[in-house]
Amino acid sequence: METAPGPQEKYQLITRNLQEVLGEEKLMAILKERELKIYWGTATTGKPHVAYFVPMSKIADFLKAGCEVTVLFADLHAYLDNMKAPWELLELRTRYYENVIKAMLESIGVPLEKLKFVRGTDYQLSKEYTLDVYRLSSVVTQHDAKKAGAEVVKQVEHPLLSGLLYPGLQALDEEYLKVDAQFGGVDQRKIFTFAEKYLPSLGYAKRVHLMNPMVPGLTGSKMSSSEEDSKIDLLDRKEDVKKKLKKAFCEPGNVENNGVLSFIKHVLFPLKSEFVILREEKWGGNKTYTAYEALEKDFAEQVVHPGDLKNSVEVALNKLLDPIREKFNSPELKKLTNAAYPNPSKAKTAEKGTKNSEPENIVPSRLDIRVGKVVSVEKHPDADSLYVEKIDVGEPEPRTVVSGLVQFVPKEQLQDRLVVLLCNLKPQKMRGVESQGMVLCASSVGEPRQVEPLDPPAECCAGERVYVEGYEDGEPDDELKPKKKVFEKLQADFRISEDCIAQWKERNFLTKLGNISCKSLKGGSIS
Numbered sequence: 001m002e003t004a005p006g007p008q009e010k011y012q013l014i015t016r017n018l019q020e021v022l023g024e025e026k027l028m029a030i031l032k033e034r035e036l037k038i039y040w041g042t043a044t045t046g047k048p049h050v051a052y053f054v055p056m057s058k059i060a061d062f063l064k065a066g067c068e069v070t071v072l073f074a075d076l077h078a079y080l081d082n083m084k085a086p087w088e089l090l091e092l093r094t095r096y097y098e099n100v101i102k103a104m105l106e107s108i109g110v111p112l113e114k115l116k117f118v119r120g121t122d123y124q125l126s127k128e129y130t131l132d133v134y135r136l137s138s139v140v141t142q143h144d145a146k147k148a149g150a151e152v153v154k155q156v157e158h159p160l161l162s163g164l165l166y167p168g169l170q171a172l173d174e175e176y177l178k179v180d181a182q183f184g185g186v187d188q189r190k191i192f193t194f195a196e197k198y199l200p201s202l203g204y205a206k207r208v209h210l211m212n213p214m215v216p217g218l219t220g221s222k223m224s225s226s227e228e229d230s231k232i233d234l235l236d237r238k239e240d241v242k243k244k245l246k247k248a249f250c251e252p253g254n255v256e257n258n259g260v261l262s263f264i265k266h267v268l269f270p271l272k273s274e275f276v277i278l279r280e281e282k283w284g285g286n287k288t289y290t291a292y293e294a295l296e297k298d299f300a301e302q303v304v305h306p307g308d309l310k311n312s313v314e315v316a317l318n319k320l321l322d323p324i325r326e327k328f329n330s331p332e333l334k335k336l337t338n339a340a341y342p343n344p345s346k347a348k349t350a351e352k353g354t355k356n357s358e359p360e361n362i363v364p365s366r367l368d369i370r371v372g373k374v375v376s377v378e379k380h381p382d383a384d385s386l387y388v389e390k391i392d393v394g395e396p397e398p399r400t401v402v403s404g405l406v407q408f409v410p411k412e413q414l415q416d417r418l419v420v421l422l423c424n425l426k427p428q429k430m431r432g433v434e435s436q437g438m439v440l441c442a443s444s445v446g447e448p449r450q451v452e453p454l455d456p457p458a459e460c461c462a463g464e465r466v467y468v469e470g471y472e473d474g475e476p477d478d479e480l481k482p483k484k485k486v487f488e489k490l491q492a493d494f495r496i497s498e499d500c501i502a503q504w505k506e507r508n509f510l511t512k513l514g515n516i517s518c519k520s521l522k523g524g525s526i527s
Contacts, residue, residue, distance in 0.1 A: 004066070005064075005065060005066070007028065007031040007032045009065075010031050010036075010065040010066060011027065011028055011031055011065075013061045013062075013064050013065040014027070014031075014036065014061065014062060014065050014067065014210070015027075015210070016061065016270070017058070017212070017213075017265070017266055017270065018058075018210055018211060018212060018213075019186045019211050019212060019213040020186060020189070020211045021208070021209070021210055021211070022192060022193070022196065022208065022209040022211075023181075023206070023207070023208035023209060026180075026208050027180075027181065027208045030180055030208075035066045035067055035068055036062075036065070036066075036067045036068070036180050036181060036208075037067070037068045037070075037178065037179045037180045037181070038062055038067050038068070038069055038070070038179055038180065038181040038182070038183055038210070039069070039070040039071070039072055039173070039174075039177050039179045039181075039182055039183070040055055040058075040059060040069070040070075040071055040072070040182075040183045040184065041071075041072035041073075041074045041077070041120075041170070041173065041182075041184070042055075042071075042072070042073065042074060042097065042101070043074045043075075043077040043078040043081060044073055044074065044075050044078045044090070044093045044094045044096075044097045045078045045081065045093070046473070047096075047100075047233055047234070047235075047341055048097065048100050048101065048104070048234055049231035049232060049233050049234060050231065050232045050233075050234065050263070050267075050317065050320075050321075051215055051217070051231065051263075052101070052104060052234075053104065053108070053263075053267040053320065054212060054215050054266045054267055055183070055184075055185075055212065056101075056104050056105055056108055056110070056267075057108065057266060057267050057270045057271055058183065058210075058212060058270075059071070059105065059110060059115075060108060060109070060110050060270070060271070061270065062183070063110060063111070063114050063115075068116070069114070069115050069116070070115070070116040070117075070118055070177050070179060071101065071115055071116070071117050071118070072118050072119075072120060072173060072177065073094050073097050073098060073101075073117070073118070073119045073120065074120045074170075074173075075090050075091075075093075075094045075119055075120050075121050076120040076121055076124050076125075076169065077120060077166060077169060077170065078090065078093065078094075079162075080162040080163065080165055080166045080169070081152075081153050081162075081163065081166060089340060092336065092339050092340040093340045093341075094119060095336060095340070096336055096337060096340040096341070098117065099327075099328075099333060099336070100234055100324065100328070102117075103234075103323065103324045103327045103328070104234065104320075104324060106323065107320050107321075107323045107324055108271055108320065109271075118177065120169075120173070123176050124169065124173075124176075129172065129176055132172050132175075132202060133165065133168060133169065133172065135202055136168045136171070136172065136198060136202060137165075137168065139198065139201050139202075140168060140198055142164065144194060144197075144198075145164040145165075145167055145168065145194075146159070146163075146164060147190060147194075148167035148190045148191050148193075148194035149163055149164070149166050149167045149190070149191065150190060151187040151188070151189070151190055152166070152167075152187060152188060152190075152191060153166050153167075167190075167191045167194050167195075168194075168198070170188075170191050170195065171191070171194060171195035171198060171199055172199075174195060174199065174204075174207045175199065175202075175204045175205075179207065180207060180208055181207055181208035181209065181210055182195070182207055182208075182209055182210070183209075183210040183211075183212075184209075184210075184211060184212070185211065185212050185213075185214055186211040186212065186213055186214055187214055188209075188211065189209075189211060192209035192211070195207065195209075196209070212266075213266075215259065215262045215263065215266055216249075216257045216258065216259040216262050217231055217259050231244075232244050232245075232317070234321060234324050235321075235324070235325060235328055235337070236321070238318055241314060241317060241318060241321070242314060245260070245310045245313065245314050246310065246395070246396075247394065247395055247463070248260050248310060248394065248463075249394035249461060249462065249463040250306040250309060250310060250394075250396070251306070251392075251394075251462075252302050252305070252306055253299070253300055253301070253302045255296055255299060255300050257461050260306075260309055260310055260313055261295075261296060261299060261309070263313060263317075264292065264295065264309075264313060265292050265296075268313070268316050269292045273290065274288055274289060274290045275288075275289050275292070275295060275312070275316070276288045276289075276312060277289070277295070277304055277308055277309065277312050278308065278311055278312045278315060279305075279308040279311075279312075283305070283308070287304075306396055307396060362486055362489050362490060363471055363474065363490075364467070364468040364471045364490055364504050365467065365468070365471040365472070365473065365474030365475075365476065366474070366476055366477045366480070366486055366490075367422060367424065367476060367477075367480075367486075367487065367490065368422070368423040368424035368476035368477070369420060369421070369422055369423070369440070369465070369466040369467070369509075370393045370394065370420075370421055370423050370462075370463055370464060370465060370466060371393075371418055371419075371420065371421075371456045371460040371461065371462060371463065371464040371466060371511060372391040372392060372393045372399075372418070372419045372420070372421040372437075372439075372462055372463075373391065373392045373416070373417075373418055373419075373462040374389050374390070374391055374414050374415060374416060374417055374418075374419060375390045375391065375392050375398050375416070376389065376390040376398075376415070377389050377411050377414045377415050379406065379411075380402065380430075380431060380433060381432075381433075382431045382432055383430070383431040384406065385404055385406045385407060386402050386403065386404055386406060386430065386431065387402070387403050387404075387405055387406055387411070387414065388400065388401075388402055388433055389401045389402075389403060389414065389439070391419065391421055391437065391439075392462040392463075393421055393423060393437070393462055393463050394461070394462050394463015394464070395463070399421070399423070399436040399437050400433065400434060400435065400436055401421065401435050401436060401437045401438070401439060402430040402431075402433050402435035403438075403439045405439070405441070405451065405453070408441075408449075408450070408451035408452075409451070409452075409453065414453070417453070418455065418456050418458070418460060418462075419439050419440075419453050419454070419456075420439070420440045420453070420454040420455075420456055420466055420502075420509075420516055421437045421438065421439055421440070422437055422438040422440060422487065423436075423437050424476055424477055424478065424479055424480050425437065425438055425479075425480055425487065426479055426480065426481070426482055439453055440453070440454045440502075440526055440527070441453050441454060441518075441526070441527060442454060442496050442500075442502070442518035442521040442524045442525070442526055443521065443524050443525045443526070443527055444521050444524050445523060445524055445525065450521060452518045452519050452520065452521055453518075454502055454509075454516050454517070454518055454526070455516065455517050455518060455519070456511055456513075456516055457511060457513040457514040457515070459513050460511050460513055464511050464512065464513075465511070466509055466510070466511055466516060467509070467510060467511075468504045468507050468508070468509055468510070469507040469508045469509075469510055470507055471507075490504065491526065491527065493505045494525065494526035494527075495523070495524070495525065495526065496518055496521055496522055496523060496524040496525070496526065497522065497523075498522050498523065499517075499522070500517050500518050500519065500520065500521070500522050501515045501516070501517050502515070502516040502517060502518065502526055
């Protein structure tokens with residue numbers, strides 16, 4: 001018979017793989033007296049993706065440590081955050097979250113009967129809670145409210161008052177859910193310190209705060225519901241999982257910003273306490289790792305190849321996703337999924353009442369634009385005006401790209417620089433060399449013609465998704481069909497602003513780290 005873990009063992013389980021704990025002494029003091037009461041909340045906005053297995057894995061740890069765990073479906077927060085969930089979809093999305101989160105927990109073997117599930121609107125519309133919101137608003141400064149939500153609430157040029165209320169509600173949830181601790185990502189830190197500062201001013205206790213690191217997405221940046229290429233949806237087909245993992249940033253020997261390794265560390269290892277690299281006998285055969293550090297060391301020393309790492313993650317991930325896919329294959333949950341996340345183009349067709357006459361949906365999210373790093377530049381052997389570049393876009397091998405930049409950009413200025421690459425054009429031969437993408441550049445309007453490659457933010461990683469503001473959702477086309485002229489139709493509205501920012505219809509081109517720009521060609525075109 002297993003002995004119950006003591007306070008120190010519980011502390012180790014609760015805090016393993018966390019980036020930070022605020023209130024360590026208080027946490028240990030509670031564990032010496034009784035079981036910890038903790039909650040994790042999720043705003044019911046975009047579709048949950050595989051990164052949600054990271055908090056699910058920690059919830060499993062909390063239960064092993066004997067904690068009383070509450071899962072909050074923060075529906076009101078979803079609406080307050082710039083209406084990411086429209087009011088008419090709020091109930092549907094909350095039901096979708098309830099079903100999918102429970103399916104995830106069952107997939108990793110967490111007994112649901114040990115958890116408490118609560119919706120925000122179950123108590124956040126009560127007289128007492130509403131009065132506390134007003135009490136809090138009378139002591140919180142606008143500066144502190146804005147600062148607290150900076151990492152979580154969507155930042156826009158003209159912020160809504162609702163976004164300033166968001167941190168206060170999250171702080172009050174700790175009191176109304178009667179918990180000792182709140183768990184979340186390190187991006188919540190400013191809200192957690194806000195809660196620690198202001199709850200005592202209402203006469204409520206300061207809580208413990210437990211923070212997970214932000215796990216990189218498949219492109220090397222944060223895994224995000226709004227960045228399609230960075231995430232694997234929980235209902236993605238096996239072939240989609242394979243395709244997205246194939247594109248994933250996983251440079252040989254590079255353990256920094258490696259989303260594939262991070263997923264193993266934060267999800268697969270805690271669940272199984274081991275990970276098996278699957279490979280053919282001629283490459284050494286299968287190898288079982290019982291410590292993540294040993295796997296990371298072998299990858300850093302290139303003993304483990306990125307292809308074998310991705311294939312092994314694909315097998316393990318599909319085992320987790322299979323029961324979720326099966327559950328959501330029911331007619332009832334298929335209907336719920338389509339209602340909670342309606343297809344925008346289908347919705348437009350329905351509105352217009354057309355059958356086959358609906359024009360094609362030409363939106364910028366159809367373009368697969370990524371940050372690339374130029375790893376080599378050579379003159380084209382048969383064309384003096386063309387360069388042949390090798391560009392890393394976060395795939396196993398760099399892409400070969402032919403660019404007509406010889407008379408505009410010196411070779412040494414291209415070498416090792418970050419560029420913006422359109423990746424889903426149909427490959428075509430240019431003077432005998434197949435080009436697998438297009439380097440996007442700013443072009444002057446007048447003569448003499450000047451050309452400058454577009455610049456991503458300096459801290460970007462190769463492979464990071466570039467999108468147009470307001471068009472973060474949507475899967476890019478696998479390949480743009482030349483006859484459809486999707487790129488050409490969108491390109492007609494590409495411009496460089498007076499601030500040298502790349503735009504489509506006055507909406508900025510962005511990465512998660514900021515705007516795409518050029519050095520000096522304000523008012524220019526983009527090609």
